[in-house]
Amino acid sequence: MAREIVEIQKSPEIENPKLDLDSLTPKQIVAELDKYIVGQNEAKKAVAIALRNRNRRQRVTEEIAKEIQPKNILMIGPTGVGKTEISRRLANLTSCPFLKVEATKFTEVGYVGRDVDSMVRDLVEASITLVHQEEVKRVEQEAERKVEERVLDALLPGLSTTPEERENTQSTREKLRQKLRDGRFEEEYIEVKVQESAAPQMNVFSNEGLDQIGIDLSFVSNLIPQRTVTKRIKVEDARDIFFKEEAEKLVNHEEIRRRGTQRAEEMGLIFLDEIDKLAAGGREERSGPGVSRQGVQRDLLPLLEGTTVRTRHGNVSTENILFIAAGAFTMAKPSDLIPELQGRLPIRVELQPLGQADFKRILTEPADALTKQYKALLGVENFELDFTESAIEEIARIAYKLNESVENIGARRLQTVMEKLMEDHLFEKADLSKIESFTVDADYVVKKLSAIVQDLDLSQYIL
Ligand SMILES: Nc1ncnc2c1ncn2[C@@H]1O[C@H](COP(=O)(O)OP(=O)(O)OP(=O)(O)O)[C@@H](O)[C@H]1O
Ligand SMILES: [Mg+2]
Secondary structure (H helix, E strand, O other): OHHHHHHHHHOOOOOOHHHHHOOOOHHHHHHHHHOOOOOOHHHHHHHHHHHHHHHHHHHOOHHHHHHOOOOOEEEEOOOOOOHHHHHHHHHHHHOOOEEEEEHHHEOOOOOOOEOOHHHHHHHHHHHHHHHHHHHHHHOHHHHHHHHHHHHHHHHOOOOOOOHHHHHHHHHHHHHHHHHHHOOOOOOOEEEEEEEEEOOHHHHHOOOHHHHHOOOOOHHHHHHOOEEEEEEEEEHHHHHHHHHHHHHHHHOOHHHHHHHHHHHHHHHOEEEEEOHHHHOOOOOOOOOOHHHHHHHHHHHHHHHHHOOEEEEOOEEEEOOOOEEEEEEOOOOOOHHHOOHHHHHOOOEEEEOOOOOHHHHHHHHHOOOOOHHHHHHHHHHOOOEEEEEOHHHHHHHHHHHHHHHHHOOOOOOHHHHHHHHHHHHHHHHHOOOOOOOEEEEEOHHHHHHHHHHHHHOHHHHHHHO
16 A cells, blocks of 8 residues: 555656646637637637736746736626636636635625635635546546455455465455446445544534634544444445545545645635625715725735735735626626725626527537436436427527516526426426427427516516
């Protein structure tokens, strides 16, 4: 075991993940985003450029890099048009550590509540989790092999002493292995030793508050004696327990922490939603929440500019972290933010309201388009679903109309409309013994939805 850990430390790591992951060209980034997001080309281009600029900045000489200010982005646009979605997809496709926070969640430093620095700490945690997942994935096969041995050990207890016996057991073991691989022991019970903490109420020592001052108390939980208990559980359940244990033994936690922190620093992406709610809304407020909201804006300045935040994994510089702030700005204008904050969000992009034609595309084109989702969902029940072109047209028309007459909630309207449209099928079609097919056409859409659409009162509640 020890030998293997050493080997892993020495093995050439994917030491510099940014080379593989952060090296997409702006065009490639936009092409990837196009797979999921309809329209909003200006916003896509802006985030693609910002991401690439960060990568460029990391490659110029240190002297020049110091002079180049990070360019954070302010996204402006009505609700449900893709602000969050663009950032989320961006993070996914580059495996940048990503954190989405509501700006309204924070309170000014010195007051009770979460201070803005905590978002950097959360980003670091997210990043470490990400690296940890990658590492577990990397050792997956080896861990699975060890799991199999442990299951076999448990199925075949007792040590054999004489050489013949050992040989016998060896061949029995191989036979068992084959059966195990054929899935014939999954329901079998085996005895498993599991670690149980002697102090289950340990959670009262939450790290939350202490984390704020950058102290790691997680070692306390290691001081509480662990008790090993033997349990009888099914093979299929034992696999999960064994896998966790084996994978944890194979990965290098110190290394994961180090790389997680480093990746947060170099490739982190923080999405600051509802930034408009921090704006004063035109009025100068002298007391009450307004003052605190301005305080939060002020607290954000150093973060956006580049500062060092103390986390329990060490100091983290925010210099290369890309901030994308977003807001609908219906009540307040971007110019209602304090000037220094406006200055630190130099790239402004406006997202466009979505039209009926966009809705049609959103329903069908993205890799995760709603019609595809419902097809897949009902497909598992042996129910083959299809949509005619005119049905899509009609759904888009109804959604658009509802946005105009009730309230404009952007593409989110499609979700409520689709759910209502598919309601009967979702309820009735379950475990079909033979395949059934159904094609949603325009008639069906009208029949199912027109009564609700016409009744404005009803649509306010249902769609
Ligand atoms: N341009 C688009 N292309 C494809 N899908 C979209 C688009 N805009 C929105 N959607 C869909 O609508 C949902 C809501 O969009 P999103 O979360 O991006 O809204 P938002 O602009 O952040 O709104 P809010 O201001 O309310 O946070 C997304 O999950 C996505 O499925
Ligand atoms: Mg959003």
